[in-house]
Amino acid sequence: KQTHQITGILAAGIVLSFLGSCNSQQKETSGPDPVLPNIVIINMDDLGYGDLGAYGAEGIPTPNMDYLVENGIRFTDGYAASSTCTPSRYALLTGVYPWRNSDAKILPGTAPLIIDTAQQTLPKMLKKAGYYTGIVGKWHLGLGTGQVDWNEHISPGPNEVGFDEAFILAATQDRVPTVYIENGNVAGLEADDPIRVSYEHNFEGEPTGLDNPELLKMKWHHGHNQSIVNGIPRIGYMKGGENAKWVDEDMADTFLARAQSFVREERSSPFFLYYAMQQPHVPRTPHPRFVGKTDMGPRGDVIVEADACIGAFVKTLEEEGLLESTLIIFTSDNGPVLNDGYYDNAVEKVGNHRPGGPLRGGKYSIYEAGFRVPFAVFWKGKIKPQVSDAIVCQVDLLASLAQFTGQQVTGTDSEDYLDAFLGKSNKGRETLILEGTSRTILRDGDWVMIPPYPGAVVQKQVNIEMGAAKTYQLYNLAEDPGEQHNLAEKQPDKLEDMKKKYRELRGK
Numbered sequence: 433k434q435t436h437q438i439t440g441i442l443a444a445g446i447v448l449s450f451l452g453s454c455n456s457q458q459k460e461t462s463g464p465d466p467v468l469p470n471i472v473i474i475n476m477d478d479l480g481y482g483d484l485g486a487y488g489a490e491g492i493p494t495p496n497m498d499y500l501v502e503n504g505i506r507f508t509d510g511y512a513a514s515s516t517c518t519p520s521r522y523a524l525l526t527g528v529y530p531w532r533n534s535d536a537k538i539l540p541g542t543a544p545l546i547i548d549t550a551q552q553t554l555p556k557m558l559k560k561a562g563y564y565t566g567i568v569g570k571w572h573l574g575l576g577t578g579q580v581d582w583n584e585h586i587s588p589g590p591n592e593v594g595f596d597e598a599f600i601l602a603a604t605q606d607r608v609p610t611v612y613i614e615n616g617n618v619a620g621l622e623a624d625d626p627i628r629v630s631y632e633h634n635f636e637g638e639p640t641g642l643d644n645p646e647l648l649k650m651k652w653h654h655g656h657n658q659s660i661v662n663g664i665p666r667i668g669y670m671k672g673g674e675n676a677k678w679v680d681e682d683m684a685d686t687f688l689a690r691a692q693s694f695v696r697e698e699r700s701s702p703f704f705l706y707y708a709m710q711q712p713h714v715p716r717t718p719h720p721r722f723v724g725k726t727d728m729g730p731r732g733d734v735i736v737e738a739d740a741c742i743g744a745f746v747k748t749l750e751e752e753g754l755l756e757s758t759l760i761i762f763t764s765d766n767g768p769v770l771n772d773g774y775y776d777n778a779v780e781k782v783g784n785h786r787p788g789g790p791l792r793g794g795k796y797s798i799y800e801a802g803f804r805v806p807f808a809v810f811w812k813g814k815i816k817p818q819v820s821d822a823i824v825c826q827v828d829l830l831a832s833l834a835q836f837t838g839q840q841v842t843g844t845d846s847e848d849y850l851d852a853f854l855g856k857s858n859k860g861r862e863t864l865i866l867e868g869t870s871r872t873i874l875r876d877g878d879w880v881m882i883p884p885y886p887g888a889v890v891q892k893q894v895n896i897e898m899g900a901a902k903t904y905q906l907y908n909l910a911e912d913p914g915e916q917h918n919l920a921e922k923q924p925d926k927l928e929d930m931k932k933k934y935r936e937l938r939g940k
């Protein structure tokens with residue numbers, strides 16, 4: 433504690449002297465704040481552009497998310513770097529485009545860490561600026577170097593890439609190991625009941641979703657038919673660790689309690705908390721007090737549950753007197769999906785609700801709903817409520833927050849758009865490369881260009897338009913946000929111009 437305070441004071445001193453050296457011209461753009469606020473990133477899992485009231489949803493009450501969005505900057509064109517989790521989170525934490533790292537794909541729970549421990553990261557950068565850093569929630573960036581023994585200290589992981597404290601789920605709620613990991617150790621593990629995990633073979637005597645449907649409280653639709661934990665069939669096999677296994681319905685409360693205690697205990701130094709919530713990813717397991725809160729079944733109910741967690745978290749900041757000194761970034765890792773592998777009525781009960789709002793596609797897709805996500809920056813008393821159409825992306829948080837805290841970053845794809853993130857300018861990115869299931873597209877101003885890709889036009893199991901086509905696609909999002917009118921043939925010059933830019937940026 434003592435050390436953090438001292439580092440905090442030192443950092444503030446550096447920031448002050450930095451400010452002193454600025455000339456009057458530079459002062460007009462955003463520089464480091466002399467008193468560094470706390471920073472919280474709330475990252476949802478698979479929450480779509482249209483899934484909350486502030487972005488147009490009618491059937492899912494989300495007053496607490498709406499409070500942040502409507503009293504902060506609501507970005508209309510805010511992006512995750514990818515339409516799936518691992519690559520998206522990789523970009524957010526490293527500032528590097530995920531397509532530069534061939535390992536940045538949806539990872540199994542046994543995958544090694546895909547962030548190089550020598551690499552620049554957001555939490556490392558903020559640590560240099562004097563922040564105490566923590567992650568609570570979903571990790572999904574790999575752990576260890578290959579063969580993880582879950583019964584020993586697990587390293588490298590979040591603690592080795594910049595987080596002072598980590599309380600995580602390793603991969604996804606539907607993947608083994610279904611245990612929490614606290615600073616590299618499986619929480620609640622008992623020595624006489626070791627955990628074994630495999631994505632190749634089952635362990636003798638262990639039931640599976642495939643062979644033991646009678647043991648299931650949730651049925652699998654595709655995938656998800658291996659080890660059964662809490663009556664839910666998972667991806668991957670696991671044996672042992674009974675006492676350490678999470679209770680899915682308690683996960684939201686468990687993460688919330690951790691996030692709350694983090695801000696309560698660290699209130700005297702600037703802190704950075706990455707609160708990576710698990711909703712509304714599958715399996716959707718609302719706590720009983722949220723069951724039936726919407727007419728949409730578990731998918732709607734877990735969004736309401738997440739909303740309540742955000743409300744409780746913000747209330748804690750308020751009670752601790754920290755709301756005015758905390759910058760909150762609210763976003764999602766990728767777009768929405770209804771049926772992602774379990775029968776949970778998401779499709780049957782969706783009614784008129786459009787999880788992707790007016791956008792085409794969804795999770796996994798290279799159409800807009802894949803990566804354009806809810807994105808808001810809230811800072812009570814400092815940022816005026818507004819709507820911004822600046823193009824912003826999570827990959828730019830590293831450079832922008834570095835600018836904010838007086839740090840330098842080099843050698844990444846991250847660019848400084850601090851003024852856009854603070855609502856002082858409407859100028860965001862001109863060009864952005866976006867990724868979905870190992871394919872990339874170019875956004876350039878109002879336009880998107882999608883190169884031809886092989887593969888299914890619609891991924892049948894999830895019923896999502898993937899964006900694949902035999903020819904180039906070109907859309908003007910200002911006129912056609914739903915990407916209905918392919919202008920590739922009508923506007924050959926524009927297409928050529930974008931192909932050229934794409935080749936330059938993408939390197940091929």
Ligand code: NG6
Nearest residue numbers: 516517518538604654655656772773
């Ligand atoms: C897919 C899973 C899906 C989900 C996704 C990862 C199957 C059939 N589907 O492979 O259920 O877990 O991976 O989601 O296994 S993400 O949000 O972490 O990217």
Ligand code: CA
Nearest residue numbers: 477478517765
């Ligand atoms: Ca996700």
